[in-house]
Each structure stands twice: as C-alpha cells, then as structure tokens.
Amino acid sequence: MRTVIYKIGRIKVVIVISIIAVLLAVGLNYIFQSFQEVTYSYSSLIRAAVIPLIVAPILSWYLVGLFVRVIELEQKMTEWALFDQLTGLLNRRAFLHRAEQEYYLAKRQETTFGVVVLDLDHFKDINDQYGHKAGDSILKDFGELVLKQIRQSDISGRIGGEEFAFILPNTNLVQSKVFAEKLLAVVSDRVVTIDEQAIKYTASIGITVSFPENDFKINNLIHHADQALYEAKSAGRNCYKVAESLL
Numbered sequence: 001m002r003t004v005i006y007k008i009g010r011i012k013v014v015i016v017i018s019i020i021a022v023l024l025a026v027g028l029n030y031i032f033q034s035f036q037e038v039t040y041s042y043s044s045l046i047r048a049a050v051i052p053l054i055v056a057p058i059l060s061w062y063l064v065g066l067f068v069r070v071i072e073l074e075q076k077m078t079e080w081a082l083f084d085q086l087t088g089l090l091n092r093r094a095f096l097h098r099a100e101q102e103y104y105l106a107k108r109q110e111t112t113f114g115v116v117v118l119d120l121d122h123f124k125d126i127n128d129q130y131g132h133k134a135g136d137s138i139l140k141d142f143g144e145l146v147l148k149q150i151r152q153s154d155i156s157g158r159i160g161g162e163e164f165a166f167i168l169p170n171t172n173l174v175q176s177k178v179f180a181e182k183l184l185a186v187v188s189d190r191v192v193t194i195d196e197q198a199i200k201y202t203a204s205i206g207i208t209v210s211f212p213e214n215d216f217k218i219n220n221l222i223h224h225a226d227q228a229l230y231e232a233k234s235a236g237r238n239c240y241k242v243a244e245s246l247l
C-alpha cells in the first residue's frame with residue numbers, strides 16, 4: 001500500500017478506491033435484485049451507486065491521508081533515533097555503532113582507518129556573545145559543511161555539544177592529516193551571518209589511526225584522539241595534533 005501511494009499519488013489512489021466502491025455497490029445491488037427475482041430497477045442501481053460515489057472519495061481521502069501521516073511519522077522516528085536534529089549528522093549512539101562496524105570490517109580486511117575528533121573553539125564565548133540561537137546556527141552550519149565536504153564513505157557524527165567525530169575508512173595517518181587540514185581550512189573560511197552580524201569560527205582536531213595489528217577498540221581510539229584534541233587546544237586551537245601513541 002505504502003509503495004502504491006508513493007508511486008501513483010494520493011489522488012489516484014482515492015479515485016481507484018472510489019471506482020472500486022461504486023462498482024462493488026452496483027454489482028452487489030445487481031446480484032441482490034437477481035436473487036429477489038424481481039424486475040430490474042435501474043433507479044435502484046443508480047441509487048446504489050450514488051452513496052459510495054459520495055462517501056468513498058471523502059472517506060478514502062481521509063484514510064489515505066492518515067496512512068501517509070503514519071508512514072511519515074514512522075520515517076521521522078527512525079531519523080530521530082539515528083540523526084542529530086540540529087546538524088543532520090549521526091548522533092553519538094548511532095555514530096559509535098557505525099564506528100564499531102567499521103572497526104570489525106577493517107580488522108577483517110586488515111586495513112587501517114583514521115579516527116578524527118573535532119571540537120569547535122571558544123564555543124562558550126560565541127554563545128555568551130551572540131546568544132544560544134547563534135550558537136545553534138553555527139552548529140547547523142558546521143553540519144552542512146561536513147555533509148558537503150566529506151566523502152560518502154566517511155562516517156561523521158556529533159558526539160557531544162560542540163564535539164564531532166569522523167571515521168575515515170581505508171585511510172592512513174598522512175591521509176588523515178590531509179583530511180584534518182582541509183576541514184580546518186574550510187571551517188576557518190566560513191562566515192555565518194546572524195542578525196546582520198558576520199560570525200567566524202574555528203575548530204581544533206585530534207587524530208589517531210587504527211591499525212589491524214593493534215587491539216584498540218573504538219572507545220580507546222576516540223579517547224586517544226580526544227587527548228590529541230586537548231593538545232591542539234593547548235597549542236592555541238585552530239590546528240590539529242596526532243595522538244601520542246602514533247608519535
């Protein structure tokens with residue numbers, strides 16, 4: 001039913017249901033008259049058609065609409081369970097789930113993957129200076145930027161208030177650094193205009209890489225990347241640092 005509605009549209013579904021209802025009513029009336037063994041009354045047949053002709057379109061329009069709403073709600077609920085509403089990126093739980101899948105896949109295929117953690121700089125100051133709504137707009141802007149910039153095969157998520165993480169499948173340290181440099185460059189070029197005020201923002205990044213021979217689980221890897229991120233913050237922000245375990 002769901003596919004039919006999406007393929008042919010609500011109006012056509014209502015027309016088809018109404019036609020079926022009218023034909024059914026006329027057919028049943030005809031059979032009923034035959035059993036009664038009375039002379040056919042055309043006016044009775046017409047009467048039998050008129051009621052479903054009025055009721056069926058109204059009722060089916062309402063019911064099909066209700067059905068469409070339920071489907072949309074179901075889709076929204078699936079979306080809410082997986083995605084962060086503000087940025088459109090995976091939420092923390094969904095991100096960790098996808099990251100763990102990538103971890104096992106990389107282990108099986110003996111490939112490396114990059115783990116990148118990013119935190120927006122001085123976000124508290126942005127909130128304090130321009131307001132929480134402006135802070136939200138910046139988070140939204142960053143989400144859009146990420147979705148535009150990164151590869152479809154990369155996994156990105158919002159893992160905290162202004163903290164984001166990325167899993168870069170089949171990516172070594174050099175390539176992860178290039179990813180970080182590119183991301184920092186596009187972020188610092190970004191200008192968000194809120195209430196005619198141009199706001200610029202920057203980010204700091206921590207990087208680590210998972211090798212198939214190491215047994216660091218996703219949580220460990222994110223922890224290592226997080227430590228590198230704090231190094232980047234201490235080094236003055238708007239830069240990236242590599243996890244100590246790789247140095």
Ligand SMILES: Nc1nc2c(ncn2[C@@H]2O[C@H](COP(=O)(O)OP(=O)(O)OP(=O)(O)O)[C@@H](O)[C@H]2O)c(=O)[nH]1
Nearest residue numbers: 119120121122123124125127132135136161162233
């Ligand atoms: N607008 C907005 N702010 C948020 C959201 N989630 C977290 N924050 C804010 O982000 C700020 C984070 O502040 P801190 O952890 O001190 O970090 P920071 O100010 O970015 O400083 P550094 O990370 O050291 O550069 C806090 O003020 C939070 O209230 C959100 O969804 N929307």
